[in-house]
Amino acid sequence: MILSLKNIFTEIGETSLFAKKFFKEVFVPPYETKEFLRQCYVIGYKSLPLVAITGFIMGLVLTLQSRPTLVKFGAESWLPGMVALSLIREIAPVITALICAGKISSGIGAELGSMKVTEQIDAMEVAAINPYNYLVVTRVLACTLMVPILVFFADAIGIIGGYVGINIHGDVNFYRYLTQIIQSLEFLDLFPATIKTFFFGFCIGIIGCFKGFNASNGTESVGQAANSAVVTASLSIFIIDMVAVQITDLFF
Amino acid sequence: MEKQSGYTWKLGMFVTIGLLLFIMAVYFIGKQQNLFGSTFHITSQFKNVSGLEVGNNVRFSGINVGTVEEIKLINDSSVVVVLVMKEDVRKFIKTDARASIGSDGLMGDKVLTISPGLKSQKIIEDNGQLASIDGIEMADLMKSVKKSVDNVGVISEELAIFSHSMNNGNGALARLVRDDKMANSVSNTLSNLESGTKGFSDNMEAAKSNFLFRGYFKKKEKEKEKKKEELKEKKEEQQEKAAKEKEQKEKELKEQKEKEEKEKQKQEEAKKAEAEKKKSGQK
Numbered sequence: 001m002i003l004s005l006k007n008i009f010t011e012i013g014e015t016s017l018f019a020k021k022f023f024k025e026v027f028v029p030p031y032e033t034k035e036f037l038r039q040c041y042v043i044g045y046k047s048l049p050l051v052a053i054t055g056f057i058m059g060l061v062l063t064l065q066s067r068p069t070l071v072k073f074g075a076e077s078w079l080p081g082m083v084a085l086s087l088i089r090e091i092a093p094v095i096t097a098l099i100c101a102g103k104i105s106s107g108i109g110a111e112l113g114s115m116k117v118t119e120q121i122d123a124m125e126v127a128a129i130n131p132y133n134y135l136v137v138t139r140v141l142a143c144t145l146m147v148p149i150l151v152f153f154a155d156a157i158g159i160i161g162g163y164v165g166i167n168i169h170g171d172v173n174f175y176r177y178l179t180q181i182i183q184s185l186e187f188l189d190l191f192p193a194t195i196k197t198f199f200f201g202f203c204i205g206i207i208g209c210f211k212g213f214n215a216s217n218g219t220e221s222v223g224q225a226a227n228s229a230v231v232t233a234s235l236s237i238f239i240i241d242m243v244a245v246q247i248t249d250l251f252f
Numbered sequence: 253m254e255k256q257s258g259y260t261w262k263l264g265m266f267v268t269i270g271l272l273l274f275i276m277a278v279y280f281i282g283k284q285q286n287l288f289g290s291t292f293h294i295t296s297q298f299k300n301v302s303g304l305e306v307g308n309n310v311r312f313s314g315i316n317v318g319t320v321e322e323i324k325l326i327n328d329s330s331v332v333v334v335l336v337m338k339e340d341v342r343k344f345i346k347t348d349a350r351a352s353i354g355s356d357g358l359m360g361d362k363v364l365t366i367s368p369g370l371k372s373q374k375i376i377e378d379n380g381q382l383a384s385i386d387g388i389e390m391a392d393l394m395k396s397v398k399k400s401v402d403n404v405g406v407i408s409e410e411l412a413i414f415s416h417s418m419n420n421g422n423g424a425l426a427r428l429v430r431d432d433k434m435a436n437s438v439s440n441t442l443s444n445l446e447s448g449t450k451g452f453s454d455n456m457e458a459a460k461s462n463f464l465f466r467g468y469f470k471k472k473e474k475e476k477e478k479k480k481e482e483l484k485e486k487k488e489e490q491q492e493k494a495a496k497e498k499e500q501k502e503k504e505l506k507e508q509k510e511k512e513e514k515e516k517q518k519q520e521e522a523k524k525a526e527a528e529k530k531k532s533g534q535k
Contacts (some may be wrong), residue, residue, distance in 0.1 A: 041260075044267070153269075190277055
């Protein structure tokens with residue numbers, strides 16, 4: 001019991017040190033721009049279809065599910081505002097982050113894990129290439145910057161999904177729908193949600209890299225690294241979300 | 253290098269569209285709150301803002317033209333509300349316009365409404381002050397509602413007492429409504445009255461035909477009428493009126509008949525006279 005607790009704290013401490021190392025290395029040249037762009041492409045562009053489908057379905061389903069309750073209160077006209085509000089504030093960031101945790105974090109964990117197991121990382125060090133700079137910094141930076149953009153896409157596509165959901169039961173003009181959404185939004189809805197997605201992205205990247213970088217020797221540890229990367233990233237997304245919402249609530 | 257250009261444009265497009273979406277969202281939300289474009293400020297002083305909040309809409313002729321920017325207390329009985337409005341509508345808001353606080357629907361947010369004035373032609377200045385109309389407070393509304401509900405309570409109580417006495421009491425009206433005997437006796441009295449008036453009018457006729465007794469009968473008639481009125485007063489007014497009307501009609505009819513009879517008598521007399529003349533002529 002105590003031993004497992006100690007293990008957990010050890011891991012948290014190691015992850016923190018790993019993150020600290022990231023902030024140290026990120027400003028130190030050489031900047032791996034080409035690798036960074038490639039990672040952005042892989043993480044951002046390649047995840048877009050997945051995020052788009054999820055966002056559309058979330059918007060559609062959220063509209064259909066909240067409709068009966070609002071109809072009961074005779075507040076059907078508040079449906080667009082309510083759906084957009086919940087999408088932008090909470091659902092799109094968290095769902096997108098979870099999808100990314102599943103796709104990106106596990107990918108990074110498996111990739112770096114296998115590199116570690118096959119001693120490619122050690123070989124890099126021998127070849128005088130800083131493996132941390134080349135492998136970790138680019139990936140974490142790409143994650144931190146791409147996840148918020150994915151969230152914007154998810155917001156937009158989710159709102160279109162909501163429009164489809166509303167038009168299943170009624171007939172609402174698209175322009176009117178957009179006006180209603182914009183009327184119900186404030187900067188306070190948009191900015192905290194956007195800021196927290198940066199943390200989600202950073203968290204996904206750093207945990208995937210950490211798990212891959214610290215894979216022990218042996219093939220099975222690659223799978224383990226990928227698995228635990230997804231689990232830990234998902235869990236930490238929820239924890240960050242809770243903290244972010246509480247901080248937002250505290251100040252506004 | 254070729255391989256890189258294969259994905260770079262896709263990445264560029266992805267990032268551009270993503271950021272564009274974000275910027276559009278920021279722009280439209282900002283536009284909603286009048287952060288962009290030219291604006292002007294108006295202040296207005298209220299006793300009570302009844303829950304108005306920063307960010308609520310300002311309406312002029314039912315159109316959203318601005319938002320509430322600041323609400324501050326200046327002393328214990330007055331609140332200053334600062335409004336941000338679109339510059340476009342400034343030319344329509346004159347110095348004698350008035351601000352009032354209302355509610356957007358039953359459950360909706362509070363709305364600050366600016367209603368146009370009547371006389372002034374002077375456009376309001378930036379940072380100018382508008383007069384305010386204090387809104388109806390729910391508590392005041394409830395007070396007047398309570399008053400009328402209390403009155404309704406008193407009325408219904410009295411109505412209950414009335415209907416109870418109608419159903420159970422022995423008053424004249426109650427018995428008239430409930431009792432068959434009473435109703436019969438009333439109708440009997442009425443028919444008696446009718447025959448009585450007929451007899452009386454016969455007497456009248458007799459009295460009128462006899463000039464010696466004319467004065468006497470006139471006195472008696474008056475006395476009888478008085479007596480009748482006393483009788484009638486015991487009954488309902490409507491019945492009295494009906495009886496009077498009938499009496500009058502009968503009188504009129506009889507007078508007419510009398511006149512006719514007199515005319516006939518005259519005619520007959522005239523005929524007789526003519527006949528006598530003829531007879532005397534023949535003789």
